[in-house]
Amino acid sequence: MPDNPASDLSPSDMAKDAAARAAVALVEDGMRLGLGTGSTAVFMVQRLAQRVRAEGLRLRCAATSRATCELAEHLGMKIEELDEIGWLDLTLDGADEIDPDLNLIKGGGGAHLREKIVAAASDRMVVIADPQKVVETLGAFHLPVEVVPFGLETTRVHIQRLLDGQDLSQRPMLLRQRDGAVMRTDEGNVILDLSLDLIHDPATLAAGLAAIPGVVEHGLFLGLCDTALIGSPDGSVIELAREDAA
Ligand code: 5RP
Numbered sequence: 001m002p003d004n005p006a007s008d009l010s011p012s013d014m015a016k017d018a019a020a021r022a023a024v025a026l027v028e029d030g031m032r033l034g035l036g037t038g039s040t041a042v043f044m045v046q047r048l049a050q051r052v053r054a055e056g057l058r059l060r061c062a063a064t065s066r067a068t069c070e071l072a073e074h075l076g077m078k079i080e081e082l083d084e085i086g087w088l089d090l091t092l093d094g095a096d097e098i099d100p101d102l103n104l105i106k107g108g109g110g111a112h113l114r115e116k117i118v119a120a121a122s123d124r125m126v127v128i129a130d131p132q133k134v135v136e137t138l139g140a141f142h143l144p145v146e147v148v149p150f151g152l153e154t155t156r157v158h159i160q161r162l163l164d165g166q167d168l169s170q171r172p173m174l175l176r177q178r179d180g181a182v183m184r185t186d187e188g189n190v191i192l193d194l195s196l197d198l199i200h201d202p203a204t205l206a207a208g209l210a211a212i213p214g215v216v217e218h219g220l221f222l223g224l225c226d227t228a229l230i231g232s233p234d235g236s237v238i239e240l241a242r243e244d245a246a
Contacts, residue, residue, distance in 0.1 A: 011233035013043070015130035016094075018231030020044040023092045023128045024241075029057050034118035035055050035072060035113035036093025037065040040128050042094050060085045064118050065111040068194050074208035082118060085176060091122040096160045096219070098134050098228050100126060102242040103202055107144030107219030110176065110185050116217055121223045127228045128203060134240075139199035144176070144219040145192045146185055154212030156192065162208045163194070171195040191214055196236065 009017060020043035027033065035045055045068060051057055053076065062082040063069035067078045074241065082088075093115055094149045097105040104127065106112045137143040147155050156173060163170050176183045176191040183191060199205055202220050228240040 007062060012130050012132070013039075014235065016040040016128070016206070016235040017043040017047075018233075018235045018237050019128035019130065019229045020231070021048050022229045022231070022237040023126050024048045024051060026059065026090065026092075026126060027051065027059070029055075031061075031089045032060045032087065033061045034082075034088045034091030034093070034122050034125075035068050035079075036070050036091065036115060036232045037245070038094040038109045040094035040130070041068060041092070044128060045072050045075065045077075046128050049077055049133060050067070050078055056242075062088065062118060064115040067109075074094070082121060088118065088122040089124065089186060091119050093119065093125065094129055094226075095221070095225070096134055097137050097138050098129060098225070098230075099241070100136065102127070102225040102228055102240060103138060104221035104225055105138050105141050105143055105219050106221050108141065108189070110144065110146075110191055112144055112219040112221075113146050113187055113189075113217040115187060116224070118223065123167060124163060124226045125224050127225045129228065129230055131230055131232060136226075137198045137200065137244050138220070139196045139204055142174070142193040142195050143199070145194060146189045146216040147192055148189050148219070149215050150213050152190065155212060158212045159192065159194070159209070160213065162205075163196070166201070166208065168199070168205070174196045174233070175241055180184070186240040187216070
């Protein structure tokens with residue numbers, strides 16, 4: 001792991017690192033933090049570990065995935081179970097899409113179940129991303145839906161009926177694979193990726209998906225993100241705030 005995460009980076013990674021740096025600047029000594037998952041979150045964890053080492057910050061951190069937990073511990077940070085910490089002051093996480101109301105699609109890394117639990121247990125959720133993640137309307141990125149393996153095919157039928165009823169144009173749902181096998185989440189479930197094009201009414205879709213037996217969690221994060229920090233390859237960062245955020 002390089003000591004300077006910004007050495008030798010692609011423009012997209014420079015943007016992610018810029019956002020990560022701005023997010024980590026929000027961290028104060030004594031905070032209880034949620035650590036997100038994904039390639040942008042990797043920069044955030046690296047930057048955070050640097051500050052912990054340099055400044056001796058005393059933090060209590062919960063990770064949103066096994067991968068993030070392993071990275072943070074590898075970098076010398078202590079990770080605790082969310083329930084050991086209880087409530088969190090701040091969660092820093094990436095996103096696959098961010099709309100103007102700071103609604104998100106998450107789950108490209110398959111961690112959206114734990115990510116949503118952690119975000120919902122936080123006073124503030126700050127999302128870090130590169131500019132490609134900012135969209136007018138959610139939906140170009142596939143929508144991940146975590147499903148229990150039992151009865152997968154009947155759950156798939158329920159989801160298809162829901163999408164048909166909401167006139168959501170849809171190519172076939174894909175059962176997510178990794179390394180040539182069906183991918184299992186950290187909770188042992190599987191993920192159906194929905195190709196929807198444009199989601200004009202995310203709240204109705206979210207409610208419909210949440211009501212289907214067998215669906216554990218979907219990747220729509222509505223009203224959870226308070227601030228988005230959008231990095232650019234030149235190192236600058238734009239801050240977007242949710243209008244109704246406290
Ligand atoms: C993982 C996520 C990630 O935050 C999301 O996929 C963004 O990842 P990246 O920073 O690699 O683009 O939701 O479940």
